[in-house]
Amino acid sequence: MTSRDQGQETIDIFDMDKFVHRNLGDLDLSRDVATIFLDSAPEYIKSIRNALDAFDSVALRQSAHKLKGAADNLALSSLSKIAGRIETIAQTGDFEINRQLLPELELQFDQAEIALKNFIVTSQEKVRL
Amino acid sequence: MNILIAEDDAPSRFMLQSLLTKWGYDVTVAADGDEAWKILCDPVHPLLVILDWLMPGIEGPEIVRRLRMKEGNNPHYVIIMTSGTSENSLALALDSGADDFITKPFNNSELRARVNVGCRITRLHEALAEKIYKLESATETIFELARTDELTGLHNRRSFNETFTLVLSSARRHGHPLSLISIDLDHFKTVNDTYGHTIGDMVLKEFSDLLKDMVRIEDVASRWGGEEFIIMLPNTASEAAAALAERIRSNFEQQPSSASPFAVTASFGVAQLQNGDDEDSLIRRVDDALYTAKREGRNRVVTV
Incomplete structure (x- = not known):
């Protein structure tokens, strides 16, 4: 894996520049939005898991859609992509494939969480400097 | 200008609210479709409305349809927001009665421009509604005068x-x-x-x-x-x-x-x-x- 690939992979997890730009360069606002996301997203993932257990395709589609929208806004493209796949498959009613996608979703969220927490800390340090 | 945002995703809602506030708008927020509809049923409520397409409770397009049924001389300006997975979304949003459409994640200069258009149109609607009201009361007065004897106030x-x-x-x-x-x-x-x-x-x-x-x-x-x-x-x-x-x-x-x-x-x-x-x-x-x-x-x- 080249460093360039690694860079791209990092950007796919969390594109900080795009996110901060979306918040008009306001780091305080960006941190607040990231914090709210970190508070809300575990709930969204829980709803996805519950919908899968209940074989509720409408709820599954809605909660995957919500997570995808949130991830898009936060410039978390890998997480958005996997949430988007679950949303699309939910419309076909195939719960088995979606169940198999769940670990991947959780992995992507873990990586996004690390990146966002890192962003929250380092962007504050930058301000202090 | 007061804007209603209806969006069930908390971080997106907060971001949208913060951006609009930075741009000088007053913002009212709703966390789902039912709450949005409740706000829109208040006698005084925002006329510029940004609705998420897919929300728990009443969905965006249904809210627009209901709004269009009940509004009078001063119509709402509605922007529908969606992650835009389907190619028809634009047509569906506009067909349901929305005035404009924005895809998530939004580009903030596009968002700002579209909200500004909405604001301008809403002001025009308000001015027009005010003129219609004045015209109607003037017509009523003229009608009344045309039927009244000026000196005595009796019927003429x-x-x-x-x-x-x-x-x-x-x-x-x-x-x-x-x-x-x-x-x-x-x-x-x-x-x-x-x-x-x-x-x-x-x-x-x-x-x-x-x-x-x-x-x-x-x-x-x-x-x-x-x-x-x-x-x-x-x-x-x-x-x-x-x-x-x-x-x-x-x-x-x-x-x-x-x-x-x-x-x-x-x-x-x-x-x-x-x-x-x-x-x-x-x-x-x-x-x-x-x-x-x-x-x-x-x-x-x-x-x-």
């Missing part, structure tokens, strides 16, 4: 004639009685000639005020012209009309006028609608009764 002849045609045809259809009282102030020319028109006008006003006090709400008391008046009494036979005329006559005779240095009296003719009567023949008969009252010495009521 035009108003009397319009109502008379309706009341007469209704009385004929249902077989209900209808009576008219025709009135002329006695020796009124002398009042004008001796004391001037200002005093004459005051006497006319005093007499009109007396009529307004004494007739029922369903009666139409009108100034026919000069010192002549006519009262239309629906559902009233000539005996009851004559009794009212007599009460008016005696009240007017006994109430010393504050305007005129000498007592003014009035003569009254009374007639009831009969088979074969039309507007003209009934008015002719009530006028005949009035002339008889004049001829017989004035200050009296004559029924034909």
Whole structure:
């Protein structure tokens, strides 16, 4: 894996520049939005898991859609992509494939969480400097 | 300008709210479709609305459809927001009645530009609604003025004639009685000639005020012209009309006028609608009764 690939992979997890730009360069606002996301997203993932257990395709589609929208806004493209796949498959009613996608979703969220927490800390340090 | 944001995703909602606040807008937020609809049902609520397409509770397009059903002169400006997975989303959003559409994640300069357009259109709608309101009340005032006698505030002849045609045809259809009282102030020319028109006008006003006090709400008391008046009494036979005329006559005779240095009296003719009567023949008969009252010495009521 080249460093360039690694860079791209990092950007796919969390594109900080795009996110901060979306918040008009306001780091305080960006941190607040990231914090709210970190508070809300575990709930969204829980709803996805519950919908899968209940074989509720409408709820599954809605909660995957919500997570995808949130991830898009936060410039978390890998997480958005996997949430988007679950949303699309939910419309076909195939719960088995979606169940198999769940670990991947959780992995992507873990990586996004690390990146966002890192962003929250380092962007504050930058301000202090 | 106040904007309503309905978005179920908390971080997106907060981000949108913060951006719009930075751009100088007042923001109201709703966390799902039901809450948004509740806010939109308040008598005072934002007219510029940004709705997420897919939300728990009522979804965005359904909210727009409901809004369009109930709104009047001052319509809402609605921007629908979606992650835009389907190619038809744009057409579907606009077909549901939305004014504009934005895809998530939004580009913030595009968002700002679209919200500014919404703001401009909303202001235009508001200005237009204000003008329509003013126009409607002006029309109402003009309509009212066109039917009112300027000096006395009674119905004028035009108003009397319009109502008379309706009341007469209704009385004929249902077989209900209808009576008219025709009135002329006695020796009124002398009042004008001796004391001037200002005093004459005051006497006319005093007499009109007396009529307004004494007739029922369903009666139409009108100034026919000069010192002549006519009262239309629906559902009233000539005996009851004559009794009212007599009460008016005696009240007017006994109430010393504050305007005129000498007592003014009035003569009254009374007639009831009969088979074969039309507007003209009934008015002719009530006028005949009035002339008889004049001829017989004035200050009296004559029924034909």
